[in-house]
Amino acid sequence: MTEHLLGGHLRNPTSAELIENAASLNSRPSELRITDMRIAVVTGICYYPLIRIETNQGLYGLGEIRDGGHPESALQLKHFLLGQNPCNVDMIFNVMRRFGGHGREGGGVSGIEIALWDLVGKAYGVPCHQFFGGRYRDRVRIYSDTPAPTEMTPDAYAKAVKARADMGFDFIKFDLPPRLFEATADGLMGSPTRHEYDLAKAVRVPGSGPGARISEKGIEAAVETVRAVRAEVGSDVSLCVDHFGEGYVTADEAIRIGRALEPFNLAWVEDPVSWSDIAGHRKVADALLTPVAGGEDLYLWDGFREAIETRAFDILHPDLLTSGGMLETKRIADYGNRYGLPTALHSCCSPIGFMANVHCAASIQNLMAVEHHGLDVPFWGDLVTGLADDYLTDGYVEVPTAPGLGLDLNLDVVEANLREPNTLFQSTEAWSKRKIGFERVDPPRYQTQLVR
Incomplete structure (x- = not known):
């Protein structure tokens, strides 16, 4: 055993001494200053x-x-x-x-x-994950975001999502944005003035503008899109959808859309109403058999508490670059776990933020997956050193074991x-x-x- 000499007598070093002496520094962690x-x-x-x-x-x-x-x-x-x-x-x-x-x-x-x-x-x-209690897993499952294609036809959507599946992903999200309904002939009921239409698009006020009058043809367009995607990738791929809500539609319309999509067994519908409308999320979640995911814009454990305790979300979906960072997001997930709620991590960031998500995800017991939103940025992986070319294998990322996040900037x-x-x-x-x-x-x- 390592022993220290103190006043002519050998003694065992304290835990603090062992830790600080093991760290390779110019001085000691206790003397670090920003x-x-x-x-x-x-x-x-x-x-x-x-x-x-x-x-x-x-x-x-x-x-x-x-x-x-x-x-x-x-x-x-x-x-x-x-x-x-x-x-x-x-x-x-x-x-x-x-x-x-x-x-x-x-x-x-x-x-x-x-x-x-x-x-x-x-x-x-x-x-980093060691500071949050260690890890529950050596690999973290990734779900791939897929932006809506320029030409929003069912066939274009199917090809875009299939391209993600061909990269090895078996968990894929794609967008059903408001412009899908706007681009569909007779997808919206009513004819607002140009000023009302522009205002509604700019601020997405529930109950105003065309978004409050989605027609059966608009819903049919969403259904045909999801049907084409599911037929293309089959039942082995988990699918989820995003962006038709976010305040653009009312809770009742979100329920109409969600019910129409239920035959396709989606992993979740994301943010079906405005992020701040906890009661609206609960109304939609209670009405649908498809899980509702939400929370990417909520801040701190305090911001999630009502949604967790009232089960307004079926799946917690914090973005740790908003929710308070890694430890606070771990606290949010742990509290949700007490209520039987799983957690997926929203992530639209550089490799620095992404790897923070991986460390946090490793420490979360009730994790579903972490989002990857950088696949369409050609230089994304080159922004850092320490990220292997094959960091993403079969839809999973290995949890780093290097100090800190395990990355540096290029x-x-x-x-x-x-x-x-x-x-x-x-x-x-x-x-x-x-x-x-x-x-x-x-x-x-x-x-x-x-x-x-």
Whole structure:
């Protein structure tokens, strides 16, 4: 046994000493301090704002803001982070959480949380999933997103989904967006004025515009599309659909569409009504035999609590780049598991966010699958190092065992695909200063004395 000499006597080292001495660092995890945070925004499906949190020991952690989110949602929190030990993830998270919100507004808090865990994993030489209780599986099942084809015919849909199946996926999602009903002759009842039509498309207000009057022909178009896809891929592939809701249709119309699709045994219909309408989701879920998945825009465990306790969702579907990061999403899934609800993870992100999903998914007992939304971005896998060319095998991804997320950025590829040229991790010094109206205090009093 390893022993230490103290005052002329041998003694056994403490657990803390063993851990810190095992970590290969310039100093020790207890002496780590955050010195900077920078962001690089990469194009992709929408765009990916990537976070890099730097420390006094040369270690850095990588995270990601929700696709299409604002870098400022993370930058506004930089002055809280400076000087803090990144290993105190839960304390820092509980200070930050009040500055996030639903949808893309949760991206800053969630992205920073991921970067902190990546940093801590590197400091201790441990993969991120180990911090969440270890893993339930060595491989994580992936479901592939399939965007709606330009020409939205049943045959075009069938070919698009079959192409995913030919890549080895046996769990595939495809979109039935509002424009499918708009493009169908007589798919919508009524003739709104141009102003009403444009307004309804822009904000998707339930009960306004053409979306409140989907006709039988509109429903038939959805049915024929799903029928063609199911016939093409057969019964060995799990299928699910997305996007016909999201506030575009009322709960009653979502029920009409959902019932018409029941003969095709879908794994779920996703977000059939507006994300914030928990009662509407429950109404649809109670009326359908097909499971309803929802939650990609909900923030924190608090945001999911009502939906879980009232069983408004049959399947929890958080996006951890909104829901609060990896540990908070694990907490959401665990709470859902108490009510017998499975969890699938929504994911539209770069390999950084995707691998955060894989680590989180490995630690979730009631996992169904994790979404992959980067298959149509040619340079997606090249954005990072540490991701094998064959990372995706037969619809599964191996859970990494390398420290942290197990990835690093390929800066040449990142720089070549920046949303704005010459903006690779530029200085964010302007966000280092305390903002007027806030007081930053020392960690022991952090939560009680942060005042507005």
